[in-house]
Amino acid sequence: MRSSRVAQSSERSNAIALESETACRAATPHATTVVDEIHRQAVAAGASDVHVEPFPGGGRVRQRVDGVLSETMRLPADVLDPVVARIKLLAGIDVAERRAPQDGRYSMDVGARSIDARVSSVPTLHGERLVIRILDARACVPSLEDLDMPPEVYGKFRRAIEAPHGFVVVCGPTGSGKTTTLYASLKRRNVEEQQVCTVEDPVEIRIAGVAQVQVNAKAGITFAGALRAFLRQDPDVVMVGEMRDSETAAVATAAALSGQLVLTTLHASDAPRAVDRLADLGVGRAVLGTTLSGVLSQRLVRKLCASCRRPQRASSSDADCFGIPAATLVFESNGCAACRGTGFSGRTAVFEYLTVDPAVRRSIAAQASPALLAECAEASGYRSMLDHGLQRALRGETSLRELRARAFGEPR
Numbered sequence: 001m002r003s004s005r006v007a008q009s010s011e012r013s014n015a016i017a018l019e020s021e022t023a024c025r026a027a028t029p030h031a032t033t034v035v036d037e038i039h040r041q042a043v044a045a046g047a048s049d050v051h052v053e054p055f056p057g058g059g060r061v062r063q064r065v066d067g068v069l070s071e072t073m074r075l076p077a078d079v080l081d082p083v084v085a086r087i088k089l090l091a092g093i094d095v096a097e098r099r100a101p102q103d104g105r106y107s108m109d110v111g112a113r114s115i116d117a118r119v120s121s122v123p124t125l126h127g128e129r130l131v132i133r134i135l136d137a138r139a140c141v142p143s144l145e146d147l148d149m150p151p152e153v154y155g156k157f158r159r160a161i162e163a164p165h166g167f168v169v170v171c172g173p174t175g176s177g178k179t180t181t182l183y184a185s186l187k188r189r190n191v192e193e194q195q196v197c198t199v200e201d202p203v204e205i206r207i208a209g210v211a212q213v214q215v216n217a218k219a220g221i222t223f224a225g226a227l228r229a230f231l232r233q234d235p236d237v238v239m240v241g242e243m244r245d246s247e248t249a250a251v252a253t254a255a256a257l258s259g260q261l262v263l264t265t266l267h268a269s270d271a272p273r274a275v276d277r278l279a280d281l282g283v284g285r286a287v288l289g290t291t292l293s294g295v296l297s298q299r300l301v302r303k304l305c306a307s308c309r310r311p312q313r314a315s316s317s318d319a320d321c322f323g324i325p326a327a328t329l330v331f332e333s334n335g336c337a338a339c340r341g342t343g344f345s346g347r348t349a350v351f352e353y354l355t356v357d358p359a360v361r362r363s364i365a366a367q368a369s370p371a372l373l374a375e376c377a378e379a380s381g382y383r384s385m386l387d388h389g390l391q392r393a394l395r396g397e398t399s400l401r402e403l404r405a406r407a408f409g410e411p412r
Helices: 002-026 029-045 077-091 151-162 178-189 223-231 246-257 271-280 285-291 316-322 358-365 370-380 385-394 400-408
Strands: 049-055 058-065 068-076 102-110 113-124 127-136 166-171 196-200 211-214 237-240 261-266 292-304 310-313 329-332 344-355
Touching: 029 049, 029 058, 029 068, 029 077, 029 102, 029 113, 029 127, 049 077, 058 077, 068 077, 077 102, 077 113, 077 127, 151 166, 151 178, 151 292, 151 344, 166 178, 166 246, 166 271, 178 196, 178 237, 178 261, 178 292, 196 223, 211 223, 223 237, 223 246, 237 246, 246 261, 246 285, 261 271, 271 285, 271 292, 271 344, 271 370, 285 292, 285 358, 292 385, 292 400, 316 385, 316 400, 329 385, 344 370, 344 385, 344 400, 358 370, 385 400
Parallel strands: 166 261, 166 292, 196 211, 196 237, 237 261
Antiparallel strands: 049 058, 049 127, 058 068, 102 113, 113 127, 292 344, 310 329
16 A cells, blocks of 8 residues: 555656656747747836736736736747746746746846846636736835925925834835835935834845845744844834734834834725724724824826827816816827827826824724824825825826826726
């Protein structure tokens, strides 16, 4: 019986080895050429992500530029599998494993630019689907001023992150630039006289002088575990890459109560709703009222191409939506060679900042709704992201159509 199991195990090992060898041979020079072209196109377009997607009879490649996905390449069935194998080999992913999600990463030079790529592989009905996140290996951390916040938001947020202690939250959907904002905040606090630590998943930009830890569930390194370890190392500033669970939230608020400045990101649609989200993670309202310093919320909107944007009068629908006079002069996208016909070039952020002053603290402790919290905060200058976005649109930086798509989820 035992010899039978050993034989079966040996046969399976041989089968896996043969499958891996076959997959490696499948990553032919032609596949290498296709993958190089995928990288070249992504870097040339400034893409943040590349999707390699299977479907019956083949697959396609799409890239996300300025937050929007567009198809760039079709892959026949006999090319798709070798391309997937090549990318998995680069990322150090098990080529023979096709039934379970996997993650990996790699670095390479594309032209004059060095990139870091994070790869996620997920099995689907028609084959493995890969998503490659493109990161600039030589990217510089922007300054807080580079983020182009409204003056009133900039002043309040800067005071919060320069305070010796507190709890500052940056919220927004995935891909809204939250981590970039935190990196800019760390850059301001990263001086010789202070100890700055981060717990991230993953570390996107390496910052000299900052102790950065990457979450690794397999090795037992969690957000909460790494945060506890850092708190025993005399930190001044701690950044938690994402507030995901009640344990991490509890440790983070305890750190803020004990005298550290804690910065973190959170998935919430706006600043007032972030309070409810933290309460959902198990943080008591009384503790939130005591520890929370401020909440910054942000979204990214596409910038109109300066070469081809055209002025036009706001429609009655836009006037009603944004509360502006009918026929107000605004700008709309057009499309030209400079913007590849999209009408947009690059992105900018719209912000709102909720200052947690004594009145807001009382409202938080009294379990006020997000609407009541926003109403209370207006007395201390709170203005919504929509107000900031409208300012940008009236200056011709973005369009009302783009703003409505980002603010209300309407189709473009």
